[in-house]
Amino acid sequence: MIMMDSSEYDDVAEPGRNSRTRQDQAYEGLRSLLLSGSIEPDTRLTEADLTRMFNVSRSTMRAVLVRLVQEGFVTSEVNRGVRTRSFTVEEALDILEARETLESALAGKAAERATDEEIEALRRILDEMVDCKARGDQAAYSQCNRRFHQQVKEAAHQRTLARAYDTLLYPLVMRQYRNLSARHPRGGSLEEHQAILMAIVTRNPDAAVAAMRHHVASARRALLLQTGESTSEQNTDRETT
Amino acid sequence: MRQPVATEAGLVEGIPSRDRSVTVFRGIPYAAPPVGGLRWRPPRPPEPWEGVRTAGAFGPICPQPPSSELAGLDLPMSEDCLTLNVWTGAASPGERRPVLVWIHGGGFRLGTGADPRHDGANLARKGLVVVTFNYRLGAFGFLATAELSAESPHGASGNYGLLDCIAVLHWVRRNIAAFGGDPDRVTIAGQSAGAGTVNFLAMSPLAAGLFRRAIAQSHARHSRDPELRYLSTSYRLPHDAEQAGAAFAKERGTRTLAKLRELPWQKLMGGAAVDTAVHTGGSGKPPLFRPVVDGWVLPAGYAETYAAGLQNDVDYLAGNNLDETGAVPDDMYEAYRSESPRSRRPGMPAVYVTLDGFVAAAHEKFGPMAEEFLALYPAATDREALRASSAAIRDNARVSTCLWAAEWSRHTTRPVRTYFWTHRSAAQGRNFRRASHGSEIDFVFGNLAPQDAEWTAEDREVAETMSAYWANFVASGDPNGPGLPHWPACTAEAEAVMEVGGGFGPIPVADPPRLAFWKRFFQAQEPW
Numbered sequence: 001m002i003m004m005d006s007s008e009y010d011d012v013a014e015p016g017r018n019s020r021t022r023q024d025q026a027y028e029g030l031r032s033l034l035l036s037g038s039i040e041p042d043t044r045l046t047e048a049d050l051t052r053m054f055n056v057s058r059s060t061m062r063a064v065l066v067r068l069v070q071e072g073f074v075t076s077e078v079n080r081g082v083r084t085r086s087f088t089v090e091e092a093l094d095i096l097e098a099r100e101t102l103e104s105a106l107a108g109k110a111a112e113r114a115t116d117e118e119i120e121a122l123r124r125i126l127d128e129m130v131d132c133k134a135r136g137d138q139a140a141y142s143q144c145n146r147r148f149h150q151q152v153k154e155a156a157h158q159r160t161l162a163r164a165y166d167t168l169l170y171p172l173v174m175r176q177y178r179n180l181s182a183r184h185p186r187g188g189s190l191e192e193h194q195a196i197l198m199a200i201v202t203r204n205p206d207a208a209v210a211a212m213r214h215h216v217a218s219a220r221r222a223l224l225l226q227t228g229e230s231t232s233e234q235n236t237d238r239e240t241t
Numbered sequence: 242m243r244q245p246v247a248t249e250a251g252l253v254e255g256i257p258s259r260d261r262s263v264t265v266f267r268g269i270p271y272a273a274p275p276v277g278g279l280r281w282r283p284p285r286p287p288e289p290w291e292g293v294r295t296a297g298a299f300g301p302i303c304p305q306p307p308s309s310e311l312a313g314l315d316l317p318m319s320e321d322c323l324t325l326n327v328w329t330g331a332a333s334p335g336e337r338r339p340v341l342v343w344i345h346g347g348g349f350r351l352g353t354g355a356d357p358r359h360d361g362a363n364l365a366r367k368g369l370v371v372v373t374f375n376y377r378l379g380a381f382g383f384l385a386t387a388e389l390s391a392e393s394p395h396g397a398s399g400n401y402g403l404l405d406c407i408a409v410l411h412w413v414r415r416n417i418a419a420f421g422g423d424p425d426r427v428t429i430a431g432q433s434a435g436a437g438t439v440n441f442l443a444m445s446p447l448a449a450g451l452f453r454r455a456i457a458q459s460h461a462r463h464s465r466d467p468e469l470r471y472l473s474t475s476y477r478l479p480h481d482a483e484q485a486g487a488a489f490a491k492e493r494g495t496r497t498l499a500k501l502r503e504l505p506w507q508k509l510m511g512g513a514a515v516d517t518a519v520h521t522g523g524s525g526k527p528p529l530f531r532p533v534v535d536g537w538v539l540p541a542g543y544a545e546t547y548a549a550g551l552q553n554d555v556d557y558l559a560g561n562n563l564d565e566t567g568a569v570p571d572d573m574y575e576a577y578r579s580e581s582p583r584s585r586r587p588g589m590p591a592v593y594v595t596l597d598g599f600v601a602a603a604h605e606k607f608g609p610m611a612e613e614f615l616a617l618y619p620a621a622t623d624r625e626a627l628r629a630s631s632a633a634i635r636d637n638a639r640v641s642t643c644l645w646a647a648e649w650s651r652h653t654t655r656p657v658r659t660y661f662w663t664h665r666s667a668a669q670g671r672n673f674r675r676a677s678h679g680s681e682i683d684f685v686f687g688n689l690a691p692q693d694a695e696w697t698a699e700d701r702e703v704a705e706t707m708s709a710y711w712a713n714f715v716a717s718g719d720p721n722g723p724g725l726p727h728w729p730a731c732t733a734e735a736e737a738v739m740e741v742g743g744g745f746g747p748i749p750v751a752d753p754p755r756l757a758f759w760k761r762f763f764q765a766q767e768p769w
Contacts, residue, residue, distance in 0.1 A: 030307065033307035033318065037317050038317045052511035053507070054307075135259075135261075136256045136297060137256050137297060146315075
């Protein structure tokens with residue numbers, strides 16, 4: 001839910017809600033800007049532009065950039081300045097391989113540990129995906145897709161794996177290498193999610209691991225990684241796993 | 242509306258919304274991309290396209306300070322952002338349904354027509370055709386410079402964001418019939434900066450005849466209310482706006498317009514968020530980039546326009562909320578006492594949690610009338626100061642909007658209705674129930690978004706009533722309808738306002754002695 005109308009302009013922020021420091025706000029804002037694909041890979045970001053954009057001091061922005069460099073969202077090199085990440089095919093494949101391993105393990109744990117409420121939530125999201133696909137609502141399908149994967153992660157109740165999963169940069173990789181001319185959602189995507197849910201519902205960890213591994217690998221194969229061809233064209237979200 | 246719809250620029254195909262009786266068309270371009278040489282120019286018509294354009298996804302959001310909230314939408318940011326969205330339940334273009342054009346808020350620097358709170362599906366189910374859209378924000382929408390004014394045949398600059406809104410209204414006029422909408426029954430509505438825009442369009446000769454009704458949700462205020470100068474209703478004069486524009490260009494190391502147009506959009510973000518030069522009698526300050534009384538889009542300010550009766554004669558509905566512009570519920574006292582000053586956005590109106598602060602602010606704002614004010618809103622402790630301050634802020638808002646209605650109506654014929662929104666829902670806000678700025682939007686649209694929040698049966702009932710009032714007003718200019726508590730038009734004699742939300746019925750705008758005080762205070766202020 002966006003609250004910008006209510007938290008900005010002539011209103012007073014709710015205490016507690018906006019108590020994050022300016023550094024946190026700038027960090028979140030820049031991170032989300034990078035994830036949204038609004039800035040092309042390997043674009044130089046100058047400190048002056050960023051401090052103006054976020055209305056923070058240079059030292060605050062420097063601290064934000066240090067965090068984002070550590071997390072791999074941007075690179076910082078002498079003479080080249082701070083730039084948005086651009087992944088080579090090898091780097092992209094490395095990240096996606098890690099994702100296959102981590103997320104299939106999370107799915108396996110979800111099959112062991114998901115609560116009835118969590119399974120119900122997954123079911124609801126999947127129902128919505130069916131509806132989105134039937135209506136041809138690609139944007140809503142993509143959002144449900146993300147919620148599904150987040151929900152599987154939560155249902156795994158495995159904090160160490162979840163933390164590792166959260167640090168993967170695969171959303172950036174997907175942005176850079178997605179195939180904008182392919183059919184969306186990808187053929188088989190919905191059925192693969194159904195297979196994952198079935199394995200979790202029937203409490204079959206091995207099947208959940210296999211179903212998730214197959215799903216994430218299929219998504220990887222749909223990217224433009226074979227030729228190394230990259231696209232930075234800005235388009236509304238077409239990324240789906 | 243499953244078949245492709247013919248617009249002037251080409252065919253568009255929508256998709257069914259969750260409620261299959263409604264079709265949504267997302268991301269239809271209503272203007273050429275305002276990039277390169279078209280940056281800071283009035284919007285031009287969109288490039289026509291061949292074949293059928295699938296209108297399944299929202300367009301990119303206009304450049305604005307990024308926020309994690311916005312990230313939830315997962316839309317890219319791009320200067321090429323002038324698109325609109327249509328929701329319609331009409332089965333064929335032959336229908337003539339009333340049209341609601343919604344103008345999003347966000348201080349002229351934030352926001353998008355893709356905000357899920359503005360999803361038009363529910364109101365479309367009630368028989369309206371709903372249009373939301375993006376307009377240029379911040380420097381992109383409101384930069385004024387001497388060079389820009391000089392290149393304009395009207396000698397005007399700084400209102401590109403408003404011109405985008407007017408372009409949408411022209412688009413609606415020429416295209417909405419194809420979506421089953423009635424081009425002669427258009428209502429413009431908005432909240433916060435969207436409400437400010439509604440007030441401006443109501444004064445713009447460029448928008449004359451393009452809409453019949455107007456809804457301003459926080460705020461429409463009397464021309465002598467100093468708060469007008471920092472709220473979304475605030476405007477600039479050309480000289481000030483051009484000076485700020487020159488400073489903006491200098492900050493970016495450019496002096497010529499040609500160079501400014503060459504800069505990548507990322508370099509034009511930000512800038513001073515607040516215009517500190519404006520004297521508002523308090524801590525509230527407007528954003529720097531906002532509309533300009535440029536002599537073209539906006540010929541004159543409020544007082545002059547209303548006195549001469551130059552505004553567009555339209556049905557009007559306007560109101561304020563219980564917990565906004567610095568008024569907060571009593572039980573938030575501790576929270577504000579312990580609030581970190583670092584979390585406050587500059588320019589926000591203060592919340593007074595100390596007696597000293599309250600008394601000092603009263604002297605600053607009311608000058609020679611301060612003692613009288615403090616006698617009418619007495620406080621002896623810090624906690625009482627918060628209560629007195631909130632009561633005064635609410636009275637100020639209700640009285641001001643009521644007096645605005647009288648001022649507006651002096652030379653117009655159409656009725657004005659005012660409201661005061663008081664519903665405090667537990668599903669909104671993190672810790673405290675309050676009728677905050679913008680909290681009525683969920684209820685007006687009847688969406689109760691997000692859907693997974695814990696809305697109560699009472700919330701649903703309030704949403705049903707509010708969306709019915711709004712739909713009725715858009716359809717006929719009268720919010721009243723079967724089964725709804727009666728909402729009388731505003732008259733100079735009554736000095737009452739319709740409470741909506743927490744209760745439904747007319748209430749006095751203020752106690753008689755307080756009402757008399759506010760009238761005298763406004764009378765002593767400069768008209769604006």
